[in-house]
Amino acid sequence: MKHRLSRTKPFWCFLVVLFALPVLPHPLHVPEYWITLLNYIGLYSIVALGLVLLTGVGGMTSFGQAAFVGVGAYATAYLTTRFGVSPWIALFVGIALTALVALVIGAVTMRLSGHFLPLGTIAWGLSLYYLFGNLEALGKYDGINGIAPLSAFGLSFESGRSIYYLIWAVVLIALISIQNLLNSRPGRAIRALRGASAMAEAMGVNTAWMRVVIFVYAAILAAISGFLFAHLQRAVNPTPFGLNHGIEYLFMAVVGGVAHVWGAILGAAILTVVQDYLQSWLPVLLGQSGNFEIIVFGVLMVALLQYARQGVWPFVARWFPRGPYARAPEQADPLPRRERVPAGEPLLVVDRARKEFGGLVAVNDVSFELTAGQIVGLIGPNGAGKSTTFNLVTGVLQATRGEIHFRGERIDALNSREIVRRGIGRTFQHVKLLPSMTVLENVAIGAHLRGSSGVLRSLARLNAAEEARLMFDAAEQIRRVGLEEHMYDEAGSLALGQQRILEIARALCCDPTLLLLDEPAAGLRYREKQQLAELLRKLKAEGMSVLLVEHDMDFVMNLADRLVVMEFGTRIAHGLPEEVQNDPAVVEAYLGGVD
Numbered sequence: 232m233k234h235r236l237s238r239t240k241p242f243w244c245f246l247v248v249l250f251a252l253p254v255l256p257h258p259l260h261v262p263e264y265w266i267t268l269l270n271y272i273g274l275y276s277i278v279a280l281g282l283v284l285l286t287g288v289g290g291m292t293s294f295g296q297a298a299f300v301g302v303g304a305y306a307t308a309y310l311t312t313r314f315g316v317s318p319w320i321a322l323f324v325g326i327a328l329t330a331l332v333a334l335v336i337g338a339v340t341m342r343l344s345g346h347f348l349p350l351g352t353i354a355w356g357l358s359l360y361y362l363f364g365n366l367e368a369l370g371k372y373d374g375i376n377g378i379a380p381l382s383a384f385g386l387s388f389e390s391g392r393s394i395y396y397l398i399w400a401v402v403l404i405a406l407i408s409i410q411n412l413l414n415s416r417p418g419r420a421i422r423a424l425r426g427a428s429a430m431a432e433a434m435g436v437n438t439a440w441m442r443v444v445i446f447v448y449a450a451i452l453a454a455i456s457g458f459l460f461a462h463l464q465r466a467v468n469p470t471p472f473g474l475n476h477g478i479e480y481l482f483m484a485v486v487g488g489v490a491h492v493w494g495a496i497l498g499a500a501i502l503t504v505v506q507d508y509l510q511s512w513l514p515v516l517l518g519q520s521g522n523f524e525i526i527v528f529g530v531l532m533v534a535l536l537q538y539a540r541q542g543v544w545p546f547v548a549r550w551f552p553r554g555p556y557a558r559a560p561e562q563a564d565p566l567p568r569r570e571r572v573p574a575g576e577p578l579l580v581v582d583r584a585r586k587e588f589g590g591l592v593a594v595n596d597v598s599f600e601l602t603a604g605q606i607v608g609l610i611g612p613n614g615a616g617k618s619t620t621f622n623l624v625t626g627v628l629q630a631t632r633g634e635i636h637f638r639g640e641r642i643d644a645l646n647s648r649e650i651v652r653r654g655i656g657r658t659f660q661h662v663k664l665l666p667s668m669t670v671l672e673n674v675a676i677g678a679h680l681r682g683s684s685g686v687l688r689s690l691a692r693l694n695a696a697e698e699a700r701l702m703f704d705a706a707e708q709i710r711r712v713g714l715e716e717h718m719y720d721e722a723g724s725l726a727l728g729q730q731r732i733l734e735i736a737r738a739l740c741c742d743p744t745l746l747l748l749d750e751p752a753a754g755l756r757y758r759e760k761q762q763l764a765e766l767l768r769k770l771k772a773e774g775m776s777v778l779l780v781e782h783d784m785d786f787v788m789n790l791a792d793r794l795v796v797m798e799f800g801t802r803i804a805h806g807l808p809e810e811v812q813n814d815p816a817v818v819e820a821y822l823g824g825v826d
């Protein structure tokens with residue numbers, strides 16, 4: 232029952248306290264000062280939530296979110312004061328403008344990696360900041376004043392106490408939408424961006440587009456915060472949208488817990504309150520005025536990164552029950568499946584495939600064929616070129632020359648996403664899992680191409696029916712490989728042998744015609760190898776075709792229908808296992824010579 236505990240109770244407690252604060256009776260009535268502080272915490276939380284999605288989950292560090300806050304603020308300020316446009320129309324114009332700007336910037340910036348990515352965000356953040364300060368239409372560095380307060384349905388949001396509800400309603404909508412997104416088909420793909428992009432691509436995820444999508448959504452959240460900020464302040468100028476504030480937003484996400492949605496709100500609260508008190512106390516303690524809180528922030532950040540790198544939220548979360556992100560339904564409509572290829576029909580044909588890395592020939596004109604219903608072993612000593620050949624078949628590498636055909640279609644020029652779409656599922660030589668996600672969620676990533684719900688439907692939780700089908704199929708594959716008792720365990724808690732079986736279940740979730748396994752027995756004990764062999768025989772009996780890349784001849788000898796043996800990038804033997812076993816070239820390759 233541990234995994235069935237819900238996280239709705241702390242959410243509702245938070246909701247009740249949050250919306251009861253402004254109307255508490257005397258003498259508990261909350262002072263206006265605290266309402267103002269909570270308003271700013273809410274505004275900052277909206278931006279920090281976007282950074283959790285972008286940086287904590289997607290792995291892309293951005294120092295420029297304050298500039299997008301400025302786009303939203305200036306859009307409503309300009310349109311409402313110059314043209315008398317309704318603020319709500321200005322909001323949608325600001326969102327559209329922000330989305331367009333973020334799409335253009337993201338298409339370029341999100342291609343960067345390493346230290347170039349944060350430097351890129353600093354560059355466009357500064358560019359937008361100086362744009363705000365130099366445009367005559369935007370009032371240059373004096374900004375725009377006289378912004379009207381918000382009103383809707385006969386309600387006025389003129390006072391801080393009244394706009395409080397609107398700000399925190401937006402915070403909750405943003406929080407729920409991000410949780411909905413992360414617990415969905417595109418959300419699992421987004422969670423794979425950080426450290427598992429190659430795996431995600433092999434499951435059919437367009438990782439480059441996913442990066443741009445979450446960059447745009449984080450920018451839209453920042454713009455909405457800017458819209459509310461402008462109507463709360465009734466004036467805008469470039470100062471709150473500079474690089475310093477961009478760094479502060481990132482600090483909020485990191486302090487709260489950059490990988491945790493609730494951490495965004497906690498981090499915004501901590502930094503806002505601490506900053507407010509430091510600005511009041513430090514000049515008194517030091518006897519002089521100045522921005523001394525920045526120095527203290529720097530010291531605190533170094534201490535945090537040293538002793539609590541996951542932020543503060545993991546310490547708070549211990550007090551709340553936590554269940555898995557998703558559960559499989561007891562029953563759901565089955566996903567469509569491919570037609571099985573009749574046994575004996577040619578499935579995969581590798582014709583004189585060659586791969587050169589500069590002057591090194593890794594694969595030297597290798598040819599072999601696999602027919603439906605077979606297990607074919609591609610074996611050889613370490614460094615023989617097996618994995619390189621495997622990567623040519625799966626689209627990770629492009630052949631220098633030669634051809635590869637799958638079911639009569641040439642695929643050697645296709646990328647990984649296109650190849651898995653055609654019915655080739657794969658595992659990896661080195662296990663590629665998302666260790667903090669459950670076994671069920673890891674396997675469900677394999678069904679990415681079998682769903683169609685996008686980000687917008689997922690944000691609004693309009694994908695429930697499809698999610699049930701995807702999770703049901705993932706659970707079926709987990710049962711198929713014998714990992715049912717670990718379905719809701721974190722993948723990182725499994726033994727190596729179980730993780731390799733999990734990878735097979737994920738590949739099966741792609742509904743493949745051909746299953747490619749890259750050294751699945753590597754690092755396994757004898758008993759684990761026996762269990763793996765039993766599973767592969769079971770899959771063959773169910774009609775699955777398998778190409779098995781291995782260096783362990785003993786493992787594949789009684790398993791494969793045919794063997795292809797490689798050494799130094801060249802095929803040295805092929806045929807039935809008993810024929811290959813007695814081939815002098817094979818004996819020499821494995822034993823170093825024959826008597």
